[in-house]
Amino acid sequence: MSQNPALKIAFAPGVRVLIPFLYAGWSDRVLTPSEVHTLRERVAQLSFLTKPDKQQLLLWSNPAIPPTRDLFKFWEISCQEVAAQLPPDQQTLLAVGLALAASETPRQHWMSAQDRASLQALETDLGQLNVATFRNLFNPPPAAIFEEEARRASFRVTEMQTLLDGRMANVKAKTLTILQDPEFQLRHIPIKEDHREQVLKWCQLLARQGMGSLSFPSAYGGQDDLSAYAAVFETLGYHDLSLCIKFGVQFGLWGGSVFNLGTAKHHEKYLPATGTLDLPGCFAMTETGHGSNVRALETTATYDPDTGEFIVHSPREEAGKEYIGNALHSRVASVFAQLIVGEENHGVHALVVPLRDTFGELLPGIRVQDNGYKLGLNGVDNGRIWFNHVRVPRENLLDRFGQVAANGTYSSPIENPSRRFFTMLGTLVGGRVCVPRAGLSATKKALDIAIRYGAKRRQFSPTATSPETPILDYPSHQRRLLPLVAKAYAVQFGLDHLADRYFARTDDTMREIETLAAGMKAYATWFTTAAIQECREACGGKGYLTENQFAALKADTEIFTTFEGDNTVLMQLVAKGLLTDYQQAFHEDGNMAIMRMLGERISTVVTEQNPFTIRNTEASHLRSAEFQLSAFQFRERRLLFSLAQRLRGHIKNGESAYQAGLICQTHMLALAEAFVERVTLEAMHTAIQQQRDKSTFPILEQLRALYALHTIEQHAAWYLEQDYLANVKSKAIRRQIDQLCSQLRPEALALVEAFGIPDALLAAPIAL
Amino acid sequence: MSQNPALKIAFAPGVRVLIPFLYAGWSDRVLTPSEVHTLRERVAQLSFLTKPDKQQLLLWSNPAIPPTRDLFKFWEISCQEVAAQLPPDQQTLLAVGLALAASETPRQHWMSAQDRASLQALETDLGQLNVATFRNLFNPPPAAIFEEEARRASFRVTEMQTLLDGRMANVKAKTLTILQDPEFQLRHIPIKEDHREQVLKWCQLLARQGMGSLSFPSAYGGQDDLSAYAAVFETLGYHDLSLCIKFGVQFGLWGGSVFNLGTAKHHEKYLPATGTLDLPGCFAMTETGHGSNVRALETTATYDPDTGEFIVHSPREEAGKEYIGNALHSRVASVFAQLIVGEENHGVHALVVPLRDTFGELLPGIRVQDNGYKLGLNGVDNGRIWFNHVRVPRENLLDRFGQVAANGTYSSPIENPSRRFFTMLGTLVGGRVCVPRAGLSATKKALDIAIRYGAKRRQFSPTATSPETPILDYPSHQRRLLPLVAKAYAVQFGLDHLADRYFARTDDTMREIETLAAGMKAYATWFTTAAIQECREACGGKGYLTENQFAALKADTEIFTTFEGDNTVLMQLVAKGLLTDYQQAFHEDGNMAIMRMLGERISTVVTEQNPFTIRNTEASHLRSAEFQLSAFQFRERRLLFSLAQRLRGHIKNGESAYQAGLICQTHMLALAEAFVERVTLEAMHTAIQQQRDKSTFPILEQLRALYALHTIEQHAAWYLEQDYLANVKSKAIRRQIDQLCSQLRPEALALVEAFGIPDALLAAPIAL
DSSP states (O other), X not given: OOSOTXXXXXXXXXXXXXXXXXXXXXXXXXXXXXXXXXXXXXXXXXXTOOHHHHHXXXXXXXXXXXXXXXXXXXXXXXXXHHHHTSOGGGOOHHHXXXXXXXXXXXXXXXXOHHHHHHHHHHHHHHHHHOHHHHXXXXXXXXXXXXXXXXXXXXXXXXXXXXXXXXXXXXXXXXXXXHHTSGGGOOOOOOSHHHHHHHHHHHHHHHXXXXXXXXXXXXXXXXXXXXXXXXXXXXXXXXXXXXXXXXXXIIIIIIHHHHHHHSOHHXXXXXXXXXXXXXXXXXXXXXXXXXXXXXXXXXXXXXXXXXXXXXXXXXXXXGGSEEEETTTTTOSEEEEEEEEEETTEEEEEEEEEEEOBOTTSOBOTTEEEEEOOOBSSOTTSOOEEEEESSEEEEGGGBOOSSOEEOTTSOEEOSOOOHHHHHHHHHGGGHHHHHHHHHHHHHHHHHHHHHHHHHHHHOBOOOSSTTSOOOBGGXXXXXXXXXXXXXXXXXXXXXXXXXXXXXXXXXXXXXXXXXXXXXXXXXXXXXXXXXXXXXXXXXXXXHHXXXXXXXXXXXXXXXXXXXXXXXXXXXXXXXXXXXXXXXXXXXHHHHTHHHHHHHHHHHHHHHHHTSSTTXXXXXXXXXXXXXXXXXXXXXXXXXXXXXXXXXXXXXXXXXXXXXXXXXHHTHHHHHHHHHXXXXXHHHHHHHXXXXXXXXXXXXXXXXXXXXXXXXXXXXXXXXXHHHTTSSOHHHHHHHHHHHHHHHHHHGGGHHHHHHXXXXXXXXXXXGGGO | OOSOTHHHHHSOHHHHHHHHHHHHHHTTSOOOHHHHHHHHHHHHHXXXXXXXXXHHHHHHTOTTSOOOHHHHHHHHHHHHXXXXXXXXXXXXXXXXXXXXXXTTSSOOOOSOHHHHXXXXXXXXXXXXXXXXXXXXXXXXXXXXXHHHHHHTSSSOHHHHHHHHHGGGHHHHHHHHHHHTSGGGOOOOOOSHHHHHHHHHHHHHHHHHTTOSSTTSOGGGTOOSOHHHHHHHHHHHXXXXXXXXXXXXXXXXXIHHHHHHHSOHHHHHHHHHHHHTTSSOEEEEOOBXXXXXXXXXXXXXXXXXXXXXXXXXXOOSGGGSEEEETTTTTOSEEEEEEEEEETTEEEEEEEEEEEOBOTTSOBOTTEEEEEOOOBSSOTTSOOEEEEESSEEEEGGGBOOSSOEEOTTSOEEOSOOOHHHHHXXXXXXXXXXXXXXXXXXXXXXXXXXXXXXXXXXXXXOXXXXXXXXXXXXXXXXXXXXXXXXXXXXXHHHHHHHHHHHHHHHTOOHHHXXXXXXXXXXXXXXXXXHHHHHHHHHHHHTHHHHHBGGGSHHHHHHHHGGGGTTTSOHHHHHHHHHHHHHHHHHHHHHHHTHHXXXXXXXXXXXXXXXXXXXXXXXXOOHHHHTOHHHHHHXXXXXXXXXHHHHHHHHHHHHHTTOOHHHHHHHTHHHHHHHHHHHHHHHHHHHHHHHHHHOOOTTTHHHHHHHHHHHHHHHHHHTHHHHHHTTSSOHHHHHHHHHHHHHHHHHHGGGHHHHHHTTOOOHHHHOOGGGO
16 A cells, blocks of 8 residues: 555546656656657557646656656655565566556556556666666665765765865774774674673774874884874774774873873883784773872872882772773783872872783782773773782883982972872873764764664654655754754864864963863763764664664763763863963953953943844844854853852852852853853864865854854853843844754755765664 | 871871770760760870860860861761771771871880770770760761761651652562562673573563552452552662563553453453463564554554454565564564555554464564664563564454454444544553653662762862862752752652543543653653763763663663653644643633633733842742742743744644644744643642641752752743843842752752662662
8 A cells, every 4th residue: 555645636547657757757857858759659659648647747748847856756755655565576667657556456457458568668768768777766775865965965075074084084084994894893792801802803903004103203113193193093983982992091091101201211111012002001090089089099109219119009999990991901001109209208100010921910919800891881891900019110100200219319300299290190181182082973973873864764744645754854853963963063173173282282382272171071072972862862762772873872982971081070170270361361460451351341241232232133143153253252251250250259258269169160160161162163163264165165154153053042041141142132043043953954964974984884774 | 198187287196196086985976974084084194195185185075065067077087087098907996096196107106005005995985885886987888878968867768758659658668679589689681682581580570479460450360450560660660671661561561452452352361361471472563664653554454354364464674563572572462553454444453463382483474583782671672573464363353442343344432533543542651651650760769879979979178188078069069960859859749640640540631641641751751861861970980880770770761762652752742732722722712712811911921020020039939839830830831822823823824734833843842841840840849738747848848949940940041031030030040059959968868768769779889
């Protein structure tokens, strides 16, 4: 039975028989002279057609008047639905036409043998004229739907991809090529030991390709190219994220700690074998008792001047190293411990501690315990490590920022212990630059799958007799996914901005970059968690099957909000950084700063908060970068100012600075978010302005507008409270978002295709 | 080394030695006369104390002046930290005192042997006076922290639990007792086949306890008690959710379809063996091609009058049954198919189709395929099922709402096919009543774990020298978790209200209950997903370990937003239901309805939207049930009115009703949410008013206020746009939420203890 009785109502049975033929003729959007000729000739001979039937068919075979998009779609869906009920080898134009003509009674005998022969001849003729399109006429593979939609977009996908890939396009392409090798085929491995073996093997394969040592100096087998390393790491985000994290632990954290905290002797000794993965290592900082509060770590490294050794010790169970990636495979660890020399504690320092011998046996005094199954990332061997008076030679201290002489004299190039501590911790910034990029890759993969599925999956029809609607055509579905696509673009530009600054960092810019990295890491990884969740729900039950990838994407990225710094803690760091700058400005400029601040506020009131602007609901205004940037900047500035005022008030009232900070904690988190959002929008805006390709420009502007307005909508209550928006404007913003979602609907496929994720890595049957 | 150098600064070494003794003396908050006497006598003899030392100790041993809470806490934390570094058998008061006195150099010899002996005697005396508190003086097990916090709460936990457990307290308690049996010990089982075996076994154990047939008529081994069945199902939400779902599929869906759609002959034939799980069955409704759109299912059941059989057939691959729980273990299925008799399609009906013989071998014409690994619920055997012209006897039609006579005459007690379809679908409502309750159990478990961890876990300290702060004392952490606790209470009252109505349903109330069930299901399960996510993040890396339960809780409940009706689709049903009622009211009452509506609007403007009320920031007003209920009711009423207006406008402009609905889809979702929130708040308010226990009343009022204000805050932009709140009031609401969070902080442990989840089911090491 046909799903599509509308046909029956709209067209006479005779016309219905011919629909597959017309559909075939027009399927390449052109009716060539030969097609016109053969169609009309055969139609004229058919005895079952009435006069009105023939008139209709004459009209449809006029090459100057192609069928409307809706009519063609209608033909297409009707034919496909009927064809789907026939065995593939019986899906002829004639069989489909007959089924369309008389769907309620499958076998019809009203057509003469002669008519039947004429139609078969017509089918042969048309087939010869147009071989390629005939192949998938009735059962277009979903890929064809995706391609077709991407082709119809208003911009060139390749240009967009070039923009997103940036300078490292070659490295990314090379990594993708490797990851599409059959050796890297994605699969679900339920037993953690098997999964870890597989991931270790993959990691070794990457190391053999020279990808582990990219960031190390060329003297030690590397290429001195941190941004290439970051590009590989980011691209691994499309693959099994356990591999990505394992790779990051070995080369970024363990290798990075040797490189950044050690000196030449350590580089020489460890880096070559680290880059080839002949020396697996781990980064042992976090303890059970202390995660976020690194300064209070309890592991001790006490210098024994008699033997020239450090004694590394975990004073209690809770002081054991916790959650250490690579703990079960590592032969060495960079261990963070309180450095005690004589009677004095010089604070947290790192030193290399061997864990296992070359046979993989634990060394004396080392205890390791598997962390067991985790929510995700079960291909990474996380474990706990305790040290029982383990002695290591003095040379094992990674001594770039603090040295201990043989006689037990401590010295450091950085006098201030607090500054020294934060300088050493600065080595974590690289991780905060990279982790959100891998998270964004996972987000893009989820969006690509969900958008493809939304374009393909149909459910419910406008009337009982019409074809079902692709779910991405529902406004609620667009509202669900398209702001996330826009935000994925925005976050990418924000992360690119951070990476550019990080790779070009100097001592002077480091503190600012640290603030930015902390903020972007938290903002981007929270987005990852929320976006993948939404994508899973948007794919319904199919999204819940492991084969469709969301299970792994969700579970594996879930911890990104916690590791490399808990997001809530990081956002407080951001707020503190902003307050420090603010107070410094006041301190340095004194009254001038106050005058400038007041001037800014007055100017804002005049230009942005005047009765006209706060009620301006014109689309051109709402969609303008000018309005959006001003709104974001206003929010950050206002929150910073009011937070500073409030803190000052509390302190004046006798609260300690700590207590005052505690009272204002949620305010601080809001400020940090406003800061990151402002930076993200500005980075996106700048990137768009610099984009040379004309075809992508308008769509990028729409994406920016959608990101910005959707963000403003989320903070609408605040803007309304501040009298920055009047209610008419707030409502108008909501309408603009709806319109942008619907405008971007036809571009959706192209927007996710531009992420450039190969099908082998997408790997989800519902998206292929 | 002590973590706590503040002590060194605050008190002389001599005093520090005595701190553990004072802490021990005061540990039960009382210094008895004997304790005063022995303390003062010994102190007087000690030679190492200076005069000021002795004065200080005299003061501290004054029974009339107990130490302040802060001072006592300070003693406690200092002692515990030092003690933690001593082996358990050496944690004497004296050893701890010595360590406190001279933390930088562990071994001190400045104390005379005589003083030492005096102190040892003092320790013995105090220990004899107070044996119980001595046991866990320095290392209170976390349970003691939890108990202590719960004890200090302003209300009686048992009374609160009684309120939450409701009428079914006995059934819940019985279920919990069974689930604490060692046979039911929770564990992570990575291989799906093993997990399914375990879950099947558990299910059989429950069936043996008579829990599977509770809802069936007593004639067939049951107890006619649907609410008892629902209570068991809800309680299983604390255990492995695969068990909960498997249980629901077997007894609720398969058994329920036989009971609700079948007639006596079916009950007799299937229910007894279903209740004992001797006849495993499944509920085969969803197809790959059609999930939400049940009406368009493609499986056919064609009547063959020659043999008196139905031929059940899947016409194409996509028409196969999809995601069917219990598919791999079932011997029978209730299959939903288009019922075709003669030339006529009577729409979707259910019939019993045998799948396997008694040996578990598939019957001819049946194809089953494992759905493979899923994001969660891997203990449930979901599969796909296809039928190839499978013949079943006419009696297998579940014929309560549609019969086929032997001669092929179709008849039904419900004339209207659409009403018949929805009546049959009404059997799904039971699932929608139950599923969110199990989801809420999972949410409560997550909140219990997260709140306990927040009370126990310390990180960062106000100054370098003071003890670290429990993370639940941070306002940002309170803001994260406490509104969720309040919402868990609110949702429970909402679900109780739904269940009460459902169990007392009549034909007249059924449509309304269906709307309510759809809405509550969506609202509660979305809450479950969001809340468990937040709890995981609030527990950091520890929350990511499988042993701490969030992995399973998150993964397993994730699909609750999709199954038993996709939430987005359900919310649209809700909106449509509300619109129908609204239009009906207009239709019936005509102009009177319009007058009433206008009257309501005018009255709202006068009473709620007047310049004074919209600026009223008084705490008593904001916290009042009156304001909160009015605000919720206003939102629902306003959204309904404006949606109706808007739809009418679009239809006037020539859009089809379908198209108009599409345009207003997001508006419809907002209305549905407003409706559910209003019902939830009203249900909570009513339950509180009816609560007899005085001790819980104030806290319930605070929870209601937090839920209500937090919800209003989430919609603040809308309220501001509607001029229902002025900006001062919106800001004041935010402040009230902060205050409520901080007020509820000391009650937090007691609030989650009242959920009554036994430790064996909590099962998370971080919470024990």
